[in-house]
Amino acid sequence: xxxxxCPYCGKRPELEFTYGGQxxxxxxxxxxxxxxxxxxxxxxxxxNTKGPYAERWRHARGCGRFFNxxxxxxxxxxxxxxxxxxxxxxxxxxxxxxxxxxxx
Amino acid sequence: MTRQSFSALALFRRGLAGHLDWQKQWRKPTPKAxxxxxxxGGGGHGLGAAYYLAKEHGLTNxxxxxxxxxxxxxxxxxxxxxxxxxxxxESAALYDHSVKLWENLSQxxxxxxxxxxxxxxxxxxxxxxxxxxxRHVHANRCNGVDNExxxxxxxxxxxxxxxxxxxxxxxxxxxxxxxRGGTARHDAVAWGYARAADVLGVDIIENxxxxxxxxxxxxxxxxxxxxxxxIRSKKVGVSAAGNTxxxxxxxxxxxxxxxxxxxALVSEPIKPIFPCVVMSNTIHxxxxxxxxxxxxxGAGTDAYTSYTQRGALHVNTHTLDAVCELFPNFRRxxxxxxxxxxxxxxxxxxxIIAKTPVPGLYVNCGWGTGGFKATPGSAHVFAWTIxxxxxxxxxxxxxxxxxxDGYLIDEAAAAAVAH
Numbered sequence: 001x002x003x004x005x006c007p008y009c010g011k012r013p014e015l016e017f018t019y020g021g022q023x024x025x026x027x028x029x030x031x032x033x034x035x036x037x038x039x040x041x042x043x044x045x046x047x048n049t050k051g052p053y054a055e056r057w058r059h060a061r062g063c064g065r066f067f068n069x070x071x072x073x074x075x076x077x078x079x080x081x082x083x084x085x086x087x088x089x090x091x092x093x094x095x096x097x098x099x100x101x102x103x104x
Numbered sequence: 105m106t107r108q109s110f111s112a113l114a115l116f117r118r119g120l121a122g123h124l125d126w127q128k129q130w131r132k133p134t135p136k137a138x139x140x141x142x143x144x145g146g147g148g149h150g151l152g153a154a155y156y157l158a159k160e161h162g163l164t165n166x167x168x169x170x171x172x173x174x175x176x177x178x179x180x181x182x183x184x185x186x187x188x189x190x191x192x193x194e195s196a197a198l199y200d201h202s203v204k205l206w207e208n209l210s211q212x213x214x215x216x217x218x219x220x221x222x223x224x225x226x227x228x229x230x231x232x233x234x235x236x237x238x239r240h241v242h243a244n245r246c247n248g249v250d251n252e253x254x255x256x257x258x259x260x261x262x263x264x265x266x267x268x269x270x271x272x273x274x275x276x277x278x279x280x281x282x283x284r285g286g287t288a289r290h291d292a293v294a295w296g297y298a299r300a301a302d303v304l305g306v307d308i309i310e311n312x313x314x315x316x317x318x319x320x321x322x323x324x325x326x327x328x329x330x331x332x333x334x335i336r337s338k339k340v341g342v343s344a345a346g347n348t349x350x351x352x353x354x355x356x357x358x359x360x361x362x363x364x365x366x367x368a369l370v371s372e373p374i375k376p377i378f379p380c381v382v383m384s385n386t387i388h389x390x391x392x393x394x395x396x397x398x399x400x401x402g403a404g405t406d407a408y409t410s411y412t413q414r415g416a417l418h419v420n421t422h423t424l425d426a427v428c429e430l431f432p433n434f435r436r437x438x439x440x441x442x443x444x445x446x447x448x449x450x451x452x453x454x455x456i457i458a459k460t461p462v463p464g465l466y467v468n469c470g471w472g473t474g475g476f477k478a479t480p481g482s483a484h485v486f487a488w489t490i491x492x493x494x495x496x497x498x499x500x501x502x503x504x505x506x507x508x509d510g511y512l513i514d515e516a517a518a519a520a521v522a523h
Contacts, residue, residue, distance in 0.1 A: 001416040002408075014416060019407040021362070040508040044360035044451050048349035050411045073363075073410050 002076060006059045007067050007083045020056030022046050023068040024088065052079055054088050107303050110214050129295060130302035135309050138336035139167045141490055142328060143343060144314050144351055146170025147179040148290075149468055149475065150343035151297035151308070152483025153490065155213075158304035160484075161491035166306050167337075168298075169330060171313035175294025178345050181413075181445035182476040183368050183390055183402035185381050187224040187285035189244050189251040194501040194513045195454060196247040201498050202481025203284055209480055215296030217288045218395060224285030225254070225262060227384040227430070229274035237280040244282075254279045263380050265431050272429050274387050287381060287392055287400075293479055317355040317465070325355070325464030341466040341490045346411065346446025348469035357460050359469065360507050361448045364405040365415035366473050369442035371434070373397030382430070389426035398440065401427060405447065405473060414444045447472050452506075454513035457486050457499040466490050467504075 002014040028034055028042055047053075053073050058066045069081040070091050079091035108114060108127050118125060141157060143150045146168045157163040168174075186206055188199035205212075206219045228234045237253065244251035256268040259279040268276045298308050309332065316329030317340070327336040344351045346363040378393035390402030403423040406415040420442055428435045450456060450470035455478070457468045468486040471478060485496040495503075506512060 001418055014407070015418060017407075021409075036508050040360075041358070044507045045358045046349075046360065046362050047353075047358075048362050048409060048448075050347070050350045053409065055408070071408070074412065076408075076410055076412050076414075 002078070004057060004069070004078065005081050006062060006065075007081050008063045008065055009059060012059070012062055016059060016061040018058045018060045020058055020066060023054040023056045050074055052091070056084075057081070107299065110216070129299040130308050133307040133309065135167060135169075135312065135330070135332050135335050136307065137334075138327075139307070140165040140337065141339040141341065142166065142335060142337040143168045143341045144328070145177075145343035145345065145347075146174035146294075146298075146308060146310065147177050147343065147345060148175065148293045148297060148479035149179075149345075149471075149482050149486065150341075151175075151294055151301060152479055153341055153343060153468065153486045154306045154308075155297045155301040155304070156484050156487035157491055158301055158306050161487060163491060164305035167335070168301070168306060168308045169312045169314060169328070169335075170308070170310045171331075173310050174298050174308060175291055178445040178447065178475060179290055179294045179479075181368065181443055182290060183392065183400050184287045184290045184394075184476055185224060185285070185383070185390065185392065185402070185474075186219070186221075186288060186477040187282050187381075188249050188477070189224075189226075189240055189280065189282045189285070190515060191240055191243050192513055192515065193247060195515055196244065196249050197498050198455075198481055198485070198502070199478055200247070200249050201484070202478045205480035205484060206288065207284075209288075209293075209296070213296040213300045215292060215299060217292045217296050219286065219288040221284050221286040222380050222392075223262065223281055223283045224381040224383060225259060226280045227259070227276050227382065227386075228278045228280070229276065229384065229386045231277075233386055234278055237278070241280055249282070250284050251280055251282045254281050263378070263382055265378065265433055266382070267430055267432055274426075274429070276430070285381065287394075289395070290476060293476075297483070314351055314354070317351075319355065319462065323462060325462060339464050339466070339490055341468065341486060343468045343486065345469065345471065345475065346448050348448050348467065352460070352465075352467060355460070355462050355465055357462060357465070357467075359456070359467070359504065360451050361470060362409050363411060363446050363448050364408070365410050365412065365444040366405045366447045367403040367415045367419055367442060367444045369401050369403065369420055369439050370394070370398040371401070371437045372440050374399075374437070377433075384426060384430065387426040387429075388423050389430060390423075391427055391431070399434065399437070401439075405449075406444075411446055412444070413446055447475070449473070451516075452512040452514045453516040455482065455502055456504055457482060457489060458495060458503040459489065459493070460504065
């Protein structure tokens with residue numbers, strides 16, 4: 001299970017969250033003026049990135065708020081989380097090791 | 105090229121000789137400079153496509169490029185359930201095409217894929233389930249696909265361990281049974297297709313990851329760059345499951361896919377006790393017993409996209425809760441192993457088997473959580489699409505453009521599988 005840092009509540013277990021998919025997809029202001037392909041791109045096309053990926057989460061069983069996160073999809077390591085509406089910050093590259101050392 | 109034929113007699117004779125003179129089942133060729141066609145992805149779908157290209161379309165100068173080892177991805181990670189009781193005409197045609205190929209696959213490949221049509225029973229737990237499954241039964245009958253409605257007592261008769269008491273959280277209210285459905289040996293499917301394709305001259309190249317796709321001045325496919333050098337080909341078919349978005353991005357093609365971890369687990373092996381496949385989409389339990397004796401249990405997808413081939417434990421325990429309630433006999437059983445695979449999910453939960461906007465580039469993806477059952481049928485129509493540069497009538501509706509044109513094949517709810 002992932003530990004996710006809600007920007008409002010702090011570190012909480014994944015069970016408290018729901019996933020919201022790719023972040024920073026702005027709904028076009030006037031869909032009626034778009035051609036079919038542009039509308040399709042907004043509705044269905046996702047980058048499905050292998051690597052650091054900006055995505056939405058919702059702290060559904062906590063504060064209830066949406067926020068954004070950057071997670072490396074090759075390790076599931078969170079690079080960081082930030083509030084909705086803020087631009088995507090530059091996070092330091094993920095460490096490849098996500099499983100802590102076994103206590104000696 | 106000749107290969108030893110597999111038979112009971114061959115097994116007996118080589119057994120007398122101590123099993124020392126079996127041939128390698130396929131060669132380990134070094135990649136040639138160019139091929140008539142290249143398949144990216146050495147799972148069941150890719151190997152099968154190579155086999156049908158060689159067998160039915162006479163394209164034998166072809167290669168399958170696999171970044172790991174063949175059958176090491178989702179082909180070796182699924183729960184081997186085979187069925188074709190899908191709601192819509194397009195899906196029923198595709199999946200039933202596959203079931204028909206399953207029925208004779210062992211003979212066609214001279215490889216025992218252990219197809220076992222032991223029956224797939226899907227449990228209904230709510231009034232909505234009952235309505236949806238009955239609708240499925242009728243729609244399937246119209247499409248010539250067998251599916252029948254069972255009352256709880258009949259379901260228990262078919263699977264005696266099933267708990268149909270009404271004192272559980274989600275009592276069994278009935279079931280839909282497809283008797284032609286069942287299971288097969290997943291590894292054998294990859295190995296069987298690999299061996300049969302190899303006999304026909306197909307080069308199966310493992311440890312060869314595609315790192316780039318080269319296009320000519322007109323935009324058409326010219327070559328692929330790999331970890332084992334540049335390989336030229338005018339036709340490239342991509343069958344890369346969870347990594348399809350990554351491969352297609354090399355050619356600048358975007359797809360409506362998201363890759364999620366899907367987990368499964370097996371118990372310790374026990375004597376034969378479970379005669380069929382039971383699926384419960386409402387409470388997320390997918391269970392059968394392998395010939396080795398392990399209970400094979402499928403869980404749901406994790407919540408988030410990932411390429412890690414692992415997932416969270418709570419997803420598995422959620423499924424085990426459901427299994428223990430439906431089959432109280434299993435409550436003290438120990439689970440032996442669990443693992444994850446990365447599945448590529450489309451918005452309408454139907455696959456894409458189609459040409460792409462790039463000439464010479466074809467894609468077979470989007471199988472989501474249920475690609476194994478479709479392996480032979482998908483491979484068969486994908487080979488057709490690559491060889492003729494046009495879709496087979498069965499896969500003609502499964503385009504990328506359906507998302508733009510509004511012709512979704514919306515099995516998201518219709519497949520009755522909770523995604």
